Amino acid sequence: MKIALNGASGFTGRLAVAELARRGIDAVLVGRDPARLRAAASGTGFEIRVADIHDQDALEAAFAGADAVVNTAGPFARLGAPVIRAAVAAGAHYVDTTGEQHYINEVFDAFAGAAVSIVPAMADDxxxxxxxxxxxxxxxxxxxxxxxxxxxxxxxxxxxxxxxxxxxxxxxxxxxxxxxxxxxxxxxxxxxxxxxxxxxxxxxxxxxxxxxxxxxxxxxxxxxxxxxxxxxxxxxxxxxxxxxxxxxxxxxxxxxxxxxxxxxxxxxxxxxxxxxxxxxxxxGYAKTAVIAVEAARRLVADGAKPGVLAPSQAFDPESFLGFLSGHxxxxxxxxx
Ligand SMILES: NC(=O)c1ccc[n+]([C@@H]2O[C@H](COP(=O)([O-])OP(=O)(O)OC[C@H]3O[C@@H](n4cnc5c(N)ncnc54)[C@H](OP(=O)(O)O)[C@@H]3O)[C@@H](O)[C@H]2O)c1
Structure with missing residues (x-):
């Protein structure tokens, strides 16, 4: 299983890097700034791939070979949709950490027919x-x-x-x-x-x-x-x-x-x-990293319906909350 983490150099992204490393999940760290990406990858052995969110071709290439994308690059109302488009084009499932209610509704409208599973809002809230x-x-x-x-x-x-x-x-x-x-x-x-x-x-x-x-x-x-x-x-x-x-x-x-x-x-x-x-x-920030990584892992390991899914449509609620009890x-x- 390979997970691409977009926004890996950010505050939440670096916590997700640590969680991926702790779980022993192979990851590709994606971001726009090579120096910040190298710092985020330090000590993990994870590959880094440079792509600005506004460069769709570079983003799709960065997600190539990934089974799922975890996206922690916000504000999502401004930066989220191009990342979902690139994940869909790369055939990777998608999870993000947004807390933006209006953006979540827009994702349900815009990506309803996607061939992969898209689960926005897998954060602590x-x-x-x-x-x-x-x-x-x-x-x-x-x-x-x-x-x-x-x-x-x-x-x-x-x-x-x-x-x-x-x-x-x-x-x-x-x-x-x-x-x-x-x-x-x-x-x-x-x-x-x-x-x-x-x-x-x-x-x-x-x-x-x-x-x-x-x-x-x-x-x-x-x-x-x-x-x-x-x-x-x-x-x-x-x-x-x-x-x-x-x-x-x-x-x-x-x-x-x-x-x-x-x-x-x-x-x-x-x-x-x-x-x-x-x-x-x-x-909450560390739990957000735990939640987003586990969500992506479950989409790849267990599968879910294609299209945009609420958390409870993608995952069994008791099972996922039971997993969080362990944290x-x-x-x-x-x-x-
Ligand atoms: N709902 C919740 O409970 C919850 C919890 C945690 C986080 N979040 C959300 O997650 C998001 C991230 O929060 P954060 O604190 O981690 O923010 P942050 O530290 O500012 O990180 C933002 C990331 O986005 C990247 N980015 C920005 N513009 C980009 C571009 N054009 N191309 C490529 N990458 C770009 C930044 O790259 P650089 O490093 O190069 O600047 C950085 O890696 C926010 O929207 C936040 O609200 C929500």
Whole structure:
């Protein structure tokens, strides 16, 4: 099995390099800057191939012979589609780490007929939230409303994440799913959310979360929306590019290790049942690398349908979440 990692020289990309090496999976590291690629490959023995995302021929050549492409080069709204086109042309399955809800919907529309399997959003938010959303819906029966709330704390975002957060799309422009389609909307259903382990209800904002774009593709849901826990006055105003450029590339090891993320999904079933599912973990950037690499490995080893797939359409939810349990991720589904 050979996996091409595009964006290998970036912050998340280098964590994925380490994960591929740890797993003993053969990899080709792809990026635009030879010196940064060489540094990323150091000590691994992985081959490097230089290709700018805007050079389609070079990108296709870089993916030649790969069974799957893991793409960590964002912002995906700007950089994602050419990488998928090149993966499809090279006959390689595709996984990415996007958290951009609108881009995910665009991928489903643009690449529906692809001959390979394409699974966007296999990061610490999009992957586990879709998988637990599927299990919650299974327990609830046909779902009237589903709400997914995400809470990050005690950590920091990478420069690449901050560059990928378009505040207009992430907050006011968030899409919810309603009556067979996705639309913008007014006020969210909640101002606060009870997360496990929180002494008090946490203030939440409506937010463009990935599972709102993916869960309704595999379970019947009347309405679904996303909430982000915490206060985001700095993000909502937009962070100037010069400020982002002056920040460290990403949180250091210590900050990453103490950082926590919680996903909480609640479904109200048409039969009157309310079911909650929760997933909790630490070190979201390292878990993203674990999730994306395992997703690509499973696509190659186990196979999946061709076309664009939500995580739960590509992978068995219990099996994948069970795999994450081995990496310290806790999850459960409970009926209330
Ligand atoms: N949803 C989640 O939970 C989650 C978690 C982790 C990451 N992510 C997403 O993953 C993405 C990467 O984050 P990051 O922190 O790793 O960002 P980063 O450090 O800025 O890395 C971006 C990568 O893209 C490459 N790149 C940019 N423009 C390119 C071009 N024209 N041609 C070829 N390569 C190009 C960069 O190459 P150079 O090294 O040459 O600059 C770098 O390798 C972001 O969109 C982030 O939001 C999401």
């Amino acid at each position: 999009g992957g586990p939230s879709d998988l637990i959303g599927h299990l919650v819906a299974e327990a609830a029966g046909p779902v009237e409303t589903m709400t997914v709330a995400l809470w990050y704390r005690d950590g920091a975002f990478s420069r690449g994440t901050l560059r990928s957060l378009d505040p207009d799309l992430l907050f006011d422009g968030a899409l919810r799913y309603e009556q067979d389609g996705w639309t913008t909307y007014g006020e969210p259903s909640h101002d606060t959310w009870r997360f496990p382990g929180a002494a008090e209800p946490v203030q939440v904002s409506k937010a463009a979360l990935p599972p709102v774009a993916t869960v309704p593709r595999h379970v019947p849901v009347g309405r679904m929306e996303g909430l982000l826990g915490g206060t985001f006055d700095d993000l909502k105003g937009g962070i100037p590019a010069a400020v982002i450029d002056s920040l460290p590339e990403g949180p250091d090891d210590e900050v990453r290790r103490r950082s926590k993320w919680t996903i909480s999904v609640e479904a109200a079933g048409r039969g009157g049942r309310t079911v909650r599912g929760e997933v909790e973990g630490t070190n 310290g991720v806790r999850w459960h589904v409970t009926e209330s």
